[in-house]
Each structure stands twice: as structure tokens, then as C-alpha cells.
Amino acid sequence: MRKLHIVTALLLACSLLLCGCFPKIMFVPSNDSIGEPKTFQKGGIQLTLTDQFTEQESELGFYAYYVSNFSGVVVLKEDFSLEEGLADHSLEQYVRNVIANNGHTDVEPQNKDGLWFYVSDSNGVRRYSYSYKGSNAFWIVQFLCTTSDAPQLEDLFFLWANSVEVE
Secondary structure, eight states, X not given: OHHHHHHHHHHHHHHHHHHHHTTTOOOOOOTTTSOOEEEEEETTEEEEEETTOEEOOOSSXXXXXXXXXSOEEEEEEEEGXXXXXXXXXXXXXXXXXXXXXXXXXXXXXXXXXXXXXXXXXXXXXXXXXXXXXXXXXXXXXXXXXXGGXXXXXXXXXXXXXXXXXXX
8 A cells, every 4th residue: 555655646746747848748749740659668668659759867756757749658667565465456456546546536447458547637637547567566657648639649549558568
């Protein structure tokens, strides 16, 4: 439970960070401006975005953080060793716990093609939070955009979420 509080704090910090970043994230890309696929790897996780993304240093403790001019992606890692019995949780249980610990009373976990995630909105930002279970940790990959751009980006986020591989 202690680690889930840390996840909550990190997600809150992400919200605050994006309030500062969103002046850079201002348009929905056309098919021509989305860019070419580009794979990013960082100790235990791999995901494909596009060459429009750059990896940034996270000042808020995210495992990884990627930014384009139309979206942001943050990666959180929660080692099983941080909570007794965490390794025994299913992805659905884990996502339900994350939702509860973040105080989302109106959000339900979703499963689409085997991917567990939830969607939340606050302060004009929509977050698509996908969770993955690795051999020694749960991972959250959160795709962010302005709420008004979300309908145009939702399928792209799902495509990228399908590319995630964790150890």
C-alpha cells in the first residue's frame, strides 16, 4: 500500500508537470507530422512512439519521460519488492488499486485486446494509463494530451500501448 501512495504522488506530480509542459503540446498531428516509428528502450521496458518524441530527464522521479509537440508519455515502475504480495496481484487488481489510490471515483478499469488501462481527465488533460506486469515489477505507461485532442489521438495511443514490452 505504501508504494501505491508513491504512485499516487507521482501521478499528481505528473499532472503538475504537464501544466507547465502543455504550452509546447499544442496541436493534433496530421498523418504527415506524426513522424516515423522510433523505438525507445530503458532498462526493462521498450516502446515504440515516433521520431517526433524526445526523451527528457524527469525531475519528478518518473522512470522515463518522452515529449512531442502533441503528446507526452510518462513511465512509472513499481517493483514487487515494495509491497508484500504485490507480485500476486493480477493486472486488473493492480489497475483497480491505482485508480482507488488516485481518488478516481468515476473511473473504471478497461480491457481492450488484453490491455488493462483507465482514462481520466483533469485540468484540460486526458490521461490514458496502461499497466503491464513484468517479471519483477508493474509498469504504468501514461499517454497524455489535451482533452480536446484526445478523440484524434486515442487510436494512436492504443497502437503505441500495444508496442510496449516489459521484462
